[in-house]
Amino acid sequence: MDFGFTEEQTMLGESLARTLERGPDSAALFDLGTGAALMTEEAGGFGGTGADILMVFRTLGRAGAVMPLLDSVVLGAGILAAAGEADLAEAAASGEARVAVALDEPGQRYDGTVATRAEGDRLTGEKSVVPGAEDATHLIVRATDGLWLVEAGAEGLAMRGYALMDGGRAAEVTLKDTAARRIGDVSLLEQPLAAAILAVCADALGVMEKAVELTTDYLKTRKQFGRPIGSFQAVQHRMADLLTEVEQARSAVWNLAGNLDAPDRDRHVAATKSLVGRVALYVAEETIQLHGGIGMTEEYELAPLARRLLAADARFGDSDHHLERFIAVSAA
Amino acid sequence: MDMSFSPEDQAFRAEVRQFLKDRLPARLSEKVRLHQELTKDEIEEWHAVLNEKGWLAGNWPVEFGGAGWTAIQRHIFEEESALAHAPRILPFGIAMLGPVLQKFGSKEQQDHYLPRILNGQDWWCQGYSEPGAGSDLASLKTTAVRDGDHYIVNGQKTWTTLGQHANWIFCLVRTDSTVKAQEGISFLLIDMTTPGITVRPIVLLEGTPEVNEVFFDDVRVPVENLVGKENKGWTYAKYLLTHERTNIAGVGFATAGLAALKRIARAQVANGRPLIENPLFAARLAEVEIDLMAMSTTNLRMLAQAAAGQVPGAESSMLKLKGTQIRQAINDLTRRAVGPWALAFPSEALEGANDDAPPGPAEAAGATRAYLNNRKLSIYGGSNEIQRGIIAKSLLGL
Ligand SMILES: Cc1cc2nc3c(=O)[nH]c(=O)nc-3n(C[C@H](O)[C@H](O)[C@H](O)COP(=O)(O)OP(=O)(O)OC[C@H]3O[C@@H](n4cnc5c(N)ncnc54)[C@H](O)[C@@H]3O)c2cc1C
Numbered sequence: 001m002d003f004g005f006t007e008e009q010t011m012l013g014e015s016l017a018r019t020l021e022r023g024p025d026s027a028a029l030f031d032l033g034t035g036a037a038l039m040t041e042e043a044g045g046f047g048g049t050g051a052d053i054l055m056v057f058r059t060l061g062r063a064g065a066v067m068p069l070l071d072s073v074v075l076g077a078g079i080l081a082a083a084g085e086a087d088l089a090e091a092a093a094s095g096e097a098r099v100a101v102a103l104d105e106p107g108q109r110y111d112g113t114v115a116t117r118a119e120g121d122r123l124t125g126e127k128s129v130v131p132g133a134e135d136a137t138h139l140i141v142r143a144t145d146g147l148w149l150v151e152a153g154a155e156g157l158a159m160r161g162y163a164l165m166d167g168g169r170a171a172e173v174t175l176k177d178t179a180a181r182r183i184g185d186v187s188l189l190e191q192p193l194a195a196a197i198l199a200v201c202a203d204a205l206g207v208m209e210k211a212v213e214l215t216t217d218y219l220k221t222r223k224q225f226g227r228p229i230g231s232f233q234a235v236q237h238r239m240a241d242l243l244t245e246v247e248q249a250r251s252a253v254w255n256l257a258g259n260l261d262a263p264d265r266d267r268h269v270a271a272t273k274s275l276v277g278r279v280a281l282y283v284a285e286e287t288i289q290l291h292g293g294i295g296m297t298e299e300y301e302l303a304p305l306a307r308r309l310l311a312a313d314a315r316f317g318d319s320d321h322h323l324e325r326f327i328a329v330s331a332a
Numbered sequence: 333m334d335m336s337f338s339p340e341d342q343a344f345r346a347e348v349r350q351f352l353k354d355r356l357p358a359r360l361s362e363k364v365r366l367h368q369e370l371t372k373d374e375i376e377e378w379h380a381v382l383n384e385k386g387w388l389a390g391n392w393p394v395e396f397g398g399a400g401w402t403a404i405q406r407h408i409f410e411e412e413s414a415l416a417h418a419p420r421i422l423p424f425g426i427a428m429l430g431p432v433l434q435k436f437g438s439k440e441q442q443d444h445y446l447p448r449i450l451n452g453q454d455w456w457c458q459g460y461s462e463p464g465a466g467s468d469l470a471s472l473k474t475t476a477v478r479d480g481d482h483y484i485v486n487g488q489k490t491w492t493t494l495g496q497h498a499n500w501i502f503c504l505v506r507t508d509s510t511v512k513a514q515e516g517i518s519f520l521l522i523d524m525t526t527p528g529i530t531v532r533p534i535v536l537l538e539g540t541p542e543v544n545e546v547f548f549d550d551v552r553v554p555v556e557n558l559v560g561k562e563n564k565g566w567t568y569a570k571y572l573l574t575h576e577r578t579n580i581a582g583v584g585f586a587t588a589g590l591a592a593l594k595r596i597a598r599a600q601v602a603n604g605r606p607l608i609e610n611p612l613f614a615a616r617l618a619e620v621e622i623d624l625m626a627m628s629t630t631n632l633r634m635l636a637q638a639a640a641g642q643v644p645g646a647e648s649s650m651l652k653l654k655g656t657q658i659r660q661a662i663n664d665l666t667r668r669a670v671g672p673w674a675l676a677f678p679s680e681a682l683e684g685a686n687d688d689a690p691p692g693p694a695e696a697a698g699a700t701r702a703y704l705n706n707r708k709l710s711i712y713g714g715s716n717e718i719q720r721g722i723i724a725k726s727l728l729g730l
Binding site: 107109110111128129162164166172224225226229232235281285288289292293295296298299306307310311314318320323 | 461464465466467468471490491534535536537539543600601602603604607612613616660664667668671672673674675676677679689690691692700703704707708710711712715716717720721
């Protein structure tokens with residue numbers, strides 16, 4: 001049994017971390033081959049295993065970097081590769097193309113109900129919370145009868161963008177008789193979506209680790225009543241619980257990484273997303289609380305971490321949604 | 333045992349409800365409902381409406397221009413106001429400073445400041461906390477040194493809520509550093525327009541500049557602005573804490589929040605059915621509602637004790653603890669109820685700058701904003717950890 005990473009994975013993680021220390025530069029990340037590391041050999045990459053995804057996204061989470069890798073590569077290029085769109089998949093993995101994936105529709109929560117429909121080769125419908133849509137060169141759109149590819153700037157394609165909790169941006173997208181090309185069945189989503197959920201969870205793990213470190217340092221230096229507040233047993237016990245929960249989240253992420261291609265993958269997806277979402281919220285709330293007032297300020301490092309953890313729970317189904325999925329999958 | 337409200341109290345509730353129906357502008361209640369930031373003018377507008385009716389200071393005795401309500405009446409008013417999404421009455425002048433001046437202030441101070449609080453001439457903020465003095469408030473370092481007819485104030489306050497709108501600040505300052513920390517603190521009223529005062533806003537994690545840092549650099553404050561006796565400020569501050577806690581549980585806010593949550597959960601669809609019918613969600617909702625029912629009664633039991641003349645003691649720490657836990661649980665469920673909309677960052681600052689309002693129903697942005705902003709409930713007013721310490725020490729003798 002081996003819970004470790006290959007030498008290549010470790011090296012990629014380290015150079016990624018070094019690159020991110022210099023600032024959020026997505027071109028530099030793609031130059032490192034990060035995109036290709038997230039793709040399997042069949043899909044033109046040199047990685048694409050659960051361990052690769054875990055390594056890359058945990059590093060991104062720790063660095064608080066906002067990058068197009070989740071939507072454009074793991075999900076976007078992943079779907080394109082599965083659909084046999086090799087050229088575009090490679091372009092997305094190398095950063096040349098930007099793909100946004102429009103799955104959900106307004107007011108449909110996480111259940112995948114879709115009304116967007118095709119007439120001939122034209123799509124009409126509304127898509128909600130599409131991350132990276134504004135910068136995308138291509139959109140993959142889930143419609144009633146499958147997945148469709150839409151090019152940016154196509155007639156009838158409109159967007160209204162806004163900021164996201166994780167530091168990125170998304171848009172509400174409207175399609176009106178917009179030219180599109182069908183690339184395959186909705187079932188093509190399954191594997192890339194599982195990989196994307198792993199990516200979100202690994203990212204959240206990195207954020208949680210960072211938040212715990214930040215809080216621990218603060219508790220050692222902040223003094224009240226003449227002592228570091230970390231010397232109060234009430235605070236120590238809270239941190240001990242927190243660390244234990246993060247360890248649970250770490251194992252949950254490992255569980256999914258190791259079972260991304262297993263027959264019971266869906267059960268692991270549900271279990272991991274449910275647990276990580278729950279722990280992410282707990283970590284966000286507790287680390288704010290234990291900082292006191294400073295933890296609530298935009299100026300301090302914790303605020304973006306806490307918001308990124310909220311986003312991790314809300315993305316691709318929250319902890320309750322996946323709890324129900326787990327029950328359903330386990331019963332089946 | 334008779335747990336019903338007296339006929340007088342029921343009549344009072346009806347009167348409050350009618351008043352809110354007649355006089356609360358929908359423009360204001362809509363903003364409150366959606367957890368949007370009220371402007372200074374909007375807050376003052378509501379204060380003026382209440383003042384005209386004589387209801388701005390329910391907690392003040394009639395002789396000082398208050399309504400002289402009983403603890404139960406105050407509770408009814410607060411609950412009905414919250415349910416109607418009325419702007420909350422700013423606590424700094426009405427709930428905090430007023431009672432201190434009435435008990436410890438000079439006749440001149442009472443005559444000068446109290447009417448100005450009621451008629452909106454002054455906007456007060458609370459200058460207690462400092463960067464180095466939060467939970468350990470008594471360690472505060474801002475100094476006031478006597479110089480003839482003035483005190484010279486130097487130091488820094490922080491987390492000063494809505495200080496950007498205030499023209500006055502009541503401060504705890506150190507006037508003697510040779511004695512035990514609590515015994516060298518004085519209670520000083522400071523005009524914010526005095527030279528040497530700088531206010532710097534602090535943006536909170538949901539994007540609103542709700543609090544401030546206030547810097548004092550050789551600020552000259554007339555000696556007559558001292559409240560009570562020099563070095564007795566800690567006693568006055570503690571008086572304020574123990575006596576103004578009827579609304580500490582926030583039952584009205586929780587009840588209003590629960591009603592709003594149910595409305596959202598009825599409108600949201602999960603797997604083709606209203607979210608409120610989803611068994612998992614319904615169970616979470618029921619749990620918090622059951623908690624609230626019990627906590628409301630704890631609150632009323634303590635109010636009844638207060639009405640019978642008992643001074644609320646450490647029991648109010650339990651109200652603060654449970655009350656904030658329940659409100660935060662409701663905020664959490666509301667954020668969950670809006671599903672993927674909660675991914676949007678509803679910063680009003682950003683909305684203004686980029687003209688990109690968050691998506692979904694207006695309630696969705698409000699839900700995330702309230703969730704983030706209300707993390708403060710368990711931090712301020714004595715953090716929940718400090719409350720637990722009080723409960724363990726004062727109620728259990730541990
Ligand atoms: C939104 C907001 C508005 C505010 N408005 C005002 C205002 O208008 N005027 C004003 O004067 N102040 C205001 N405050 C300040 C507030 O009262 C303080 O934040 C609070 O007292 C906590 O102090 P602190 O932030 O320095 O945290 P700290 O005291 O540093 O505490 C950090 C953490 O350590 C814990 N802790 C500290 N001591 C102990 C202990 N002995 N045992 C166990 N745990 C402990 C705390 O509970 C907390 O979790 C406001 C704060 C906020 C967040």
